[in-house]
Amino acid sequence: MSASPQLIGSSGDSLREAFGKALSACANDYPNVVVLDADIAGGTGVHHFRKSHPDRFFQFGIAEQNMMAAAGGMAATGLIPVVTTFAVFCLRAIEQARLSIAYAKRNVKIVASHPGLDVGPDGGSAQALEDLAAFRAIPGMTVISPADAEEMAQATRAVLDFDGPVYMRTGRSGSKRLFGPDHKFEIGKGQVLCNGNDVTLVACGVEVARALEAADLLAKDGIAARVINMPTIKPIDTALLAIASKETGCMVTAEDHNIYGGLGGAVAEALAQTTPCPIEFVGVRDVFGQSGEPDELAEHYKLTAPYIAEAARRAIARKKKNK
Amino acid sequence: MNANIQLSQLSANLAAQDDDDIDRLAAHAREIRRLSVAAIYHATSGHPGGSLSCADILSVLYGQELALDASNVASPDRNRFVLSKGHAAPALYATWASFGLMDRKTALSLRKLGSIAQGHPHVLDTPLAETSTGSLGQGFSTAIGMALGLRHQRKAARVYTLLGDGEMQEGEVWEGAMCGAHHKLSNLCAIIDYNKLQSDDRNEAIMGLEPLAQKWRAFGWHTLEILGHEIPAITAAFDEARAINWRPTVIIAHTIKGRGVPYMEDQPLWHGSVKLTREQTETALLSLGTSAIEMKELLDVR
Structure with missing residues (x-):
């Protein structure tokens, strides 16, 4: 029996893993991209990026409000910050996303894992059922929720290419594969x-x-x-x-x-x-x-x-x- | 002013500063105060108390420390200043006007429809604001992000941010305090305009801040206390902050709310967004040494 516990949710096809792998894989093409984490890199998928690009990974501790506004500041210096945390904690820092990111028109990507009932056993406190509505109401905020790992990977590149604030949901549980590499994700298109x-x-x-x-x-x-x-x-x-x-x-x-x-x-x-x-x-x-x-x-x-x-x-x- | 304030070593051995320089910065501070009061009068709302308390600090920042001028304000290597206490916007615009970075008429169009002099600084209207503020705590965090971003890109530029004392009650400030120290942001200097009053009453009556310096020291910041209306003390504190290369500095500047206008000094009533009558404005401007010609220019601006 292994001494280390099995990390729940590190399963292959979850959208968060797909996002984390895609981000890490394309990071060399986007030298200005930096990742901000609030002590849940293992859960959001950015542990891949932390491993591949440790010099561009910034730890903010369990302090999402400071992290969200700091992302606006990092963007102001020409970086493209990718803020990662759970969807409920994005709600916690939504006023920072509003003022320091959207109102200031910063090129920040907020990527939220653990949205909705898909969170599962952590229960009601952790299941963000309001995030799409809340972020959608912020002027200038683009809101994205991909459906499978392929689309997630394409969306990851697309949001990095896009100039402007984005809120994007990933997902915790294993997702069904719907699309092949011929799929074409485009922001704003169904x-x-x-x-x-x-x-x-x-x-x-x-x-x-x-x-x-x-x-x-x-x-x-x-x-x-x-x-x-x-x-x-x-x-x-x-x-x-x-x-x-x-x-x-x-x-x-x-x-x-x-x-x-x-x-x-x-x-x-x-x-x-x-x-x-x-x-x-x-x-x-x-x-x-x-x-x-x-x-x-x-x-x-x-x-x-x-x-x-x-x-x-x-x-x-x-x-x-x-x- | 509390006579028991434990001032930093600095006040005792102030760096020799040219008297002309001190006079120049003091004159700018007076002009910042006059323009702030006039702008709030024309706007029929705005925060005079906290604008007047930080005028000397802003004068030293823009007149000396930031080394900003029209030629470098857009340079990626520029030093940055973030007004985290965004309600002191009148003083920020007045400062820019005083140093030729904004025209006076614009500074006096504070809070008017269509004006770039928004009630709280907005970076899309005034890029010099560096970010948009008005929600306490956020400017501080944004300044932390800027300091991290600049260091990551190996830029020597420094980041300064001015916080209010009531702002210390926001939890985000202490998230940021931990973060700044953890990341050893020696290119970051926070200044606290410690005028002891906030919207409704004295800090200590609303939600006590003391021992404030001990809190910042405990959070790992190089912590200085100065008299925030003494230009040589402000200058010396910035000199010391620049010499600290392994952690961020916080300058706790003991100030008087409403400084320069006797009827406002140390009165919580003048914190909030207030409407100044013509008579109150004239009295204030006279206290601030306004000449008859400038009085007319400030009051009858169109």
Whole structure:
């Protein structure tokens, strides 16, 4: 028996590991990139960067507010700081992100691991279900939530190439592989993953895999669902949503987040101003989470494929009623 | 002023400073005070007490220590100053105006719609502000980030930041204090405008700060205490800070809130965002040695 404990969550395909590996792998192409950590590099994936580029890794201790504002200062000297911590602690330092990063228009990348129910057994205190909404409300902040390891790796490079403040979610648990190397991630763009004209399922993060499963369930009943992967929550791809609304006439949003203010809110706002249609929201229904494995929690809080399919049926019924 | 203040060794053996230089910086400090009061009068709001208390410190910084002028303000190698106590913005703009880094009319357009002289410094409007402040604690952390970033890029530039005493009550300040010492940021110098008053009352009544110097020493900073209205003492403290090469320096500058305007001095009432009447403004400007010509220029600006 090994003397050292197995580090939980260092498993291969989690989005945080994908991010950490991608960051480390591309760091030589971005000599101005520095990484800021608040004593959780093992959890956020940046332990890879710490090992590969120790001279560009800055330890701030368990003090996220100072770290967040200091990132603004480092950016002011021409560096590209990547601030890493858990999503809940990004909320702790959100006023620093607002004033010292966004208001000052600093080129800082805030990369948050452990978002949503995907955190699992740490429980409600650790499960950030508000981060997308909160960061989306900050002027000038780009908000991204990739769906799989390939997209995460591409998004990592994309945010480093992008000039401006970004909030990006990774993920704690092992993620399903959805995309191959031919996948093209672009900030501000969604992609249609499967076509259909009865209903559109729009998802981000861990919910993209579940939306694809839901489309399979619906297909068994002869319902053709269009599935859109929407990794950029802000700015949202309004053009793609408007086309989907016109062509399918109803929509379901799915996210590991409160149903208020996140992807669902962004989609509803975009469509209300362009091409309104009935929308059903799959997400955590304005409650806090609790301990449990991510899959158990997804089932308990009704985020799994059958619930997305059920929401799709409700949306279709509303569409028909409106006709 | 508390007579029992334990001053640093410095006050005893001040570096010889040219009398002309002291007079020059003192004159700038008076001008900073006059412009601050006039700007707050025109804005019909703003924080006079904490602007007046830091005028001498700002004068020494911009008139001497920072070595900034129009030719180097945008250089990546420039020294940087961050006003962490962002509510003293009137004094910052007044300082820039006094040293030719902002025109006087702009400094007097404080808080007006469309003015770059925002109520709290905003780096996108005034790049010289180095960052945007107004939420206590954040300018300090940002200055720490700048000091780390400059050192990482092997630049010799130094970073200065001015904090308020009430600001010490923000937890972020102590996160930063640990961080600055841990990373041995000898290119960082913090100054505390210790005027003993905050928005509602004396610091000690709101949330006691003492023993303040001991706190900073315990956090690992090279800690100096000076009288913050004595220009030679301010100069000597900056000289000493520059000579310390293994940890950051904090200068606890004992000051008087509202300094230079007798009816405001040491009165918490004049901390907050206040509206100055014409009569109050004239009285204040007279106390600050304003000539009749300058009085007219300051009060009737358009």
